[in-house]
Amino acid sequence: MNWQLRTRAAGLNVLIPLVAVVLALATVALLLVAVGSNPLDAYRDMWNAALGDRFALSTTVTKTMPRLLAALGIALALRAGLWNIGAEGQLYVGALATTAVALYAPDLGAPFLITAALVAGALAGAGWALIPGVLRATRGVSEVITSLMLVYIGIQLTNYVLEGPWSQPGSTFPSSPYVPTGASLPVIVGGTLLNAGALVGLALVALAWFLMSHSTFGLRLNAIGGNERAARVAGVRVSLMIVLAMAASGAFAGLAGGMEVLGVRGRLVEGFSPGYGFEAIAIALLGRLNAFGILGAALLFGALDAGSAGLQTAAQGVPASISQVAEGLAVAYVLVGLGLASIIQRRRAARAALRAAAEQPASGEPDVLPIPTESVVDS
Amino acid sequence: MNSHFFAQLLVATVALATPLLLAALGELISETAGVINIELEGMMLCGAFAAVWAAHGSGSVVVGFLAAAAGGLFLAAIHGILCLFFRANQVVSGIVLNIFALGLTSFLLATALGPTTSPVATLHSLRVPMLADLPGVGKAFFDQNVVVYAAYLMIPCVWLLLNRSPLGLALKAAGERPAAAESLGVRVTLTRWLALSICGVLAGLGGGLLALAAIGFFTENMTAGRGFISLAAVIFGRWRTTGTAAAVVLFAAADGFQIRLQALGIVHIAPQFLVMLPYLVTLVALAGLMRRMRPPSALGVNYLSS
Numbered sequence: 001m002n003w004q005l006r007t008r009a010a011g012l013n014v015l016i017p018l019v020a021v022v023l024a025l026a027t028v029a030l031l032l033v034a035v036g037s038n039p040l041d042a043y044r045d046m047w048n049a050a051l052g053d054r055f056a057l058s059t060t061v062t063k064t065m066p067r068l069l070a071a072l073g074i075a076l077a078l079r080a081g082l083w084n085i086g087a088e089g090q091l092y093v094g095a096l097a098t099t100a101v102a103l104y105a106p107d108l109g110a111p112f113l114i115t116a117a118l119v120a121g122a123l124a125g126a127g128w129a130l131i132p133g134v135l136r137a138t139r140g141v142s143e144v145i146t147s148l149m150l151v152y153i154g155i156q157l158t159n160y161v162l163e164g165p166w167s168q169p170g171s172t173f174p175s176s177p178y179v180p181t182g183a184s185l186p187v188i189v190g191g192t193l194l195n196a197g198a199l200v201g202l203a204l205v206a207l208a209w210f211l212m213s214h215s216t217f218g219l220r221l222n223a224i225g226g227n228e229r230a231a232r233v234a235g236v237r238v239s240l241m242i243v244l245a246m247a248a249s250g251a252f253a254g255l256a257g258g259m260e261v262l263g264v265r266g267r268l269v270e271g272f273s274p275g276y277g278f279e280a281i282a283i284a285l286l287g288r289l290n291a292f293g294i295l296g297a298a299l300l301f302g303a304l305d306a307g308s309a310g311l312q313t314a315a316q317g318v319p320a321s322i323s324q325v326a327e328g329l330a331v332a333y334v335l336v337g338l339g340l341a342s343i344i345q346r347r348r349a350a351r352a353a354l355r356a357a358a359e360q361p362a363s364g365e366p367d368v369l370p371i372p373t374e375s376v377v378d379s
Numbered sequence: 380m381n382s383h384f385f386a387q388l389l390v391a392t393v394a395l396a397t398p399l400l401l402a403a404l405g406e407l408i409s410e411t412a413g414v415i416n417i418e419l420e421g422m423m424l425c426g427a428f429a430a431v432w433a434a435h436g437s438g439s440v441v442v443g444f445l446a447a448a449a450g451g452l453f454l455a456a457i458h459g460i461l462c463l464f465f466r467a468n469q470v471v472s473g474i475v476l477n478i479f480a481l482g483l484t485s486f487l488l489a490t491a492l493g494p495t496t497s498p499v500a501t502l503h504s505l506r507v508p509m510l511a512d513l514p515g516v517g518k519a520f521f522d523q524n525v526v527v528y529a530a531y532l533m534i535p536c537v538w539l540l541l542n543r544s545p546l547g548l549a550l551k552a553a554g555e556r557p558a559a560a561e562s563l564g565v566r567v568t569l570t571r572w573l574a575l576s577i578c579g580v581l582a583g584l585g586g587g588l589l590a591l592a593a594i595g596f597f598t599e600n601m602t603a604g605r606g607f608i609s610l611a612a613v614i615f616g617r618w619r620t621t622g623t624a625a626a627v628v629l630f631a632a633a634d635g636f637q638i639r640l641q642a643l644g645i646v647h648i649a650p651q652f653l654v655m656l657p658y659l660v661t662l663v664a665l666a667g668l669m670r671r672m673r674p675p676s677a678l679g680v681n682y683l684s685s
Contacts, residue, residue: 036490328475
């Protein structure tokens with residue numbers, strides 16, 4: 001994935017995602033025309049529901065948070081070339097642990113209770129991600145499938161607790177009891193949904209930015225992602241770093257789940273995440289593995305979600321699922337853009353090599369053209 | 380639990396296994412050639428939607444199944460363009476296409492098809508004379524629709540394809556040593572396109588079967604993780620035809636058992652643990668606690684021909 005992580009032209013990292021988002025929205029507009037809806041009306045309603053006033057903005061921020069946190073964690077691991085595609089599961093076990101602490105230790109004072117509950121969520125997420133991390137570090141098992149399998153194990157574990165030990169008599173939908181009021185993240189702007197979790201989110205963007213771009217930890221992750229063998233030769237303890245990177249990655253996702261419980265729903269609800277952890281992978285890529293890029297991408301996804309929820313109430317006959325179509329298309333276009341960029345780069349390199357060879361008169365040994373015969377581009 | 384319980388369990392297992400089997404065999408072929416499809420779930424979903432949409436429009440189950448294959452192929456083609464042409468990472472493409480497929484099918488359900496559409500015609504079952512009367516197993520195996528019989532046949536066909544045919548050799552070469560294969564005249568990218576297309580068609584048919592075998596309508600996210608279970612079956616089956624088929628049967632039986640237990644009101648086995656079984660055993664198998672697992676060497680690794 002070297003070329004993708006370190007595209008030489010930094011401008012492409014901004015240009016490609018922006019063009020991709022515009023193209024995705026244009027494609028969705030065509031789709032809306034095709035089914036006989038007016039895309040301008042739909043986009044206006046979405047804009048109003050996502051960004052129209054203070055309340056709409058707070059909805060967008062609320063829907064951004066879980067995606068943002070999970071995506072930061074995914075990016076952190078991806079810097080080391082690790083695919084944590086199990087954030088969705090880490091999110092669920094994180095929410096489970098946070099809820100457990102909030103329900104079983106209500107006597108702690110409010111700030112301590114919130115802190116303890118969120119720390120428990122982060123630890124649970126870290127623990128869940130540790131399994132694929134350890135398997136990768138010690139046995140060389142690819143973390144892709146193991147982390148994916150753990151998603152469904154985590155979700156079913158949560159379902160078990162909600163339908164078994166925590167089941168509420170008379171409740172129609174499996175959910176835990178409400179957490180005590182002292183455990184709820186307070187709303188920080190009256191009359192909106194904006195809760196203290198947004199501040200935590202911003203702090204974590206800064207933390208992830210520091211970790212990824214300005215810390216030895218981040219440098220080591222980058223080294224492993226660039227060339228694992230070279231990193232080992234340079235003295236990086238690769239196995240330890242892999243385990244730490246996965247755990248840190250899972251901690252972000254676990255925290256995302258915990259904050260969703262304490263900040264948004266007030267209790268753990270079965271199936272509360274409509275795939276935040278999977279969308280987060282798309283967000284990490286759209287944000288080009290940069291903390292602020294990810295913030296932007298997560299806000300976009302949050303706004304699409306908030307906006308499309310508004311569509312349903314606006315009764316335009318346009319279903320909320322167009323946000324998922326737009327999200328999928330946006331990242332698909334990013335992949336196309338990156339692919340194009342690499343094809344152009346390769347052509348240029350090949351041409352430059354040919355030119356160099358042509359200008360150099362034959363002198364004994366033939367030059368070896370630096371055209372890759374086999375290149376494992378694992379972008 | 381009497382023989383009646385087990386006869387019913389068997390019926391449920393065959394019904395649950397067939398869509399998984401089609402998708403898993405497709406994924407096996409694709410992974411053998413080095414292409415992993417996390418979007419198997421999305422392929423099934425597209426297949427299921429296309430099946431209902433086309434069957435609704437045409438009134439024909441056959442057209443429905445053709446459309447199901449096309450639906451799966453549609454998503455496979457996007458995966459191929461992104462990964463085989465633009466050489467995007469296969470995992471990212473798979474995740475993104477799952478989101479896209481869920482969004483698109485839900486969108487089209489609400490707009491083009493309409494959620495209140497009445498059920499379309501479903502497949503008739505074709506009783507095999509004599510065999511269908513066998514006690515215990517007859518109804519489960521020999522009183523099924525034609526696609527189920529075709530799925531049975533797929534197991535030996537895929538085995539022959541992978542183990543006894545020149546094409547199978549090319550697929551394995553593309554998935555193990557693409558560079559060496561190319562130097563021996565195997566067109567790796569083309570071979571991978573072919574394997575991916577077969578996977579799209581089979582997964583689409585699996586989704587179509589889900590929609591057209593009995594219920595005749597499409598609901599949002601109706602595959603509900605079956606694509607991921609099929610993906611797990613290929614791994615738990617250690618990338619072999621017989622292993623994959625056996626894993627599918629095991630996973631379907633666990634699901635059928637869970638459903639039967641709940642239907643009977645037996646609750647002292649928490650159903651969630653049976654539902655998580657496919658993922659749990661696959662995880663344990665991957666962890667190497669059982670037998671050594673060896674995926675195709677170049678699985679998920681893109682290949683750039685010179």
